[in-house]
C-alpha cells in the first residue's frame with residue numbers, strides 16, 4: 001500500500017475492531033490503492049488484540065491516522081463482557097469527533113468507507129458533512145440480509161427469518177444468542193446499524209454474484225428492503241500473501257508433508273472451544289489417521305493466552321505420538337499462506353466470513369463447524385455452494401454437547417477422502433477467480449465503485 005500523493009481521490013477507511021474486521025478492510029484498502037485511489041486508515045490504538053497491532057505495524061505509518069475516542073464507560077453494558085463489542089460501542093459513540101479530524105487531512109477526503117459495526121452513528125455524520133459514505137459489510141450477503149431486515153422484524157427473534165418472500169430463509173437455530181435478546185448491546189448495535197444502511201451510498205460485500213445470485217438480485221431489485229442502496233459484490237478480495245523469506249518451523253513442517261494431504265484446523269481469531277472439546281478434537285484428529293495442522297486457541301483475546309504446554313492441554317505424550325502426522329501450533333499463523341500451501345487439502349473451521357472466502361479463493365474444500373456470531377448463517381453457504389460439508393448437529397456457542405473424538409475422527413476421515421468435494425471446491429475457486437477477471441461480475445462492481453469514489 002502506498003499513500004500516492006498524485007492520486008485524485010482520497011478515501012478514508014474506518015475499521016472497527018477485531019482481526020475479522022481489520023484484516024478485510026486492510027485488504028480492501030490495498031485493492032483500492034492498486035486501482036489508483038489514495039487511502040488512509042483511521043484507527044484506534046491501543047488495539048484489543050496483539051494480532052491487530054502486529055498487522056497495523058506492518059503497514060506504512062503514513063497511511064494510519066489515530067482516531068481519539070470520546071470518554072466511554074463499559075460498565076454501562078453489564079451484559080456484554082466481550083471487549084470487541086465494547087470497543088465497537090466506544091467507536092460508535094465517538095462519531096461526532098470525525099468531521100474536525102478529517103477536515104485537517106490532505107488531500108481533502110473524497111469518500112469514506114466504514115465498517116458495518118459503526119455505521120449507525122458515522123453515516124448520519126457523513127451525510128451532515130456531505131461526504132459520500134460507503135459501508136463495508138464484513139460478512140456475506142445472507143448476513144447483510146438479516147442485518148438490513150432486523151429493524152423491521154419483531155424482537156426478540158423467536159422464529160425463522162424469511163427474507164424477500166422466501167429467497168432466503170434463516171432458521172431460528174442459526175440466529176446467534178445475543179440477537180435473541182433484545183436488550184443485548186450487540187442487538188441494539190445490529191438493529192441500529194441495519195436501519196442506518198439506507199443512508200449509505202452503497203454497501204460493499206466481499207462476495208460474488210455466482211455465490212449468492214438470487215439474494216444479490218433481490219437486494220438490487222429492492223426486494224429485501226425497499227430503497228436499499230446498491231449492494232456492491234466485489235469479491236473475492238485478493239489475499240495478502242506475504243511469502244516469508246524463511247519458513248517458520250510450522251511452515252517447514254508443512255513443507256515436508258505430501259501434496260494435498262493435510263487438514264488445516266483453525267477456529268479464527270476469537271472463537272474458543274471448551275477445554276473438554278479441545279481434548280476431544282485432539283483425540284479425534286489423532287484417531288482419524290489423517291495428517292493435520294491445528295492452531296489451538298484457549299483465550300478469546302490473544303494477549304490473554306496463557307503459555308500452557310500442549311501436552312498439558314492434550315495429555316502427556318500427545319505431541320510426540322502425533323508428530324509424524326500432526327502439528328499443533330499455539331498463537332497466530334499466516335492463514336493465507338497456509339491455505340495456499342501445496343500440502344493442504346482442506347480446512348476445518350468455524351466459518352468466519354473471512355476464512356470462508358479465503359478457502360474459496362484457495363479452492364480448498366471445507367468442513368464447517370460454526371461456533372457463534374454469523375457463523376451458522378455463513379455455514380449454510382458451504383454445502384449450498386459445493387465448498388464443503390456442515391454436520392449441522394454439531395453444537396455451537398454455549399451448547400453443552402461435546403462432540404466425541406470418535407465422531408470427529410469419522411467425519412474428518414470421510415471429508416479428507418472425498419475427492420468429489422475437492423473438485424466442487426476447486427470449481428468454486430475458479431468461479432471466484434473468473435468473477436474478478438476483466439469483464440467478470442466483481443470486476444464490473446469494482447468499476448462501478450471506483451466511478452462512485
Ligand code: UDP
Nearest residue numbers: 020023268269270332333335352353354355
Ligand atoms: N487468521 C489468521 N491466523 C490465525 C487466525 C485467523 O491469519 O491464526 C485470519 C484469517 O485468515 C481471517 C481472520 O484472521 O482473515 C479471521 O476472520 P474470520 O472472519 O475468519 O473469523 P473471526 O476471527 O472474525 O471469527
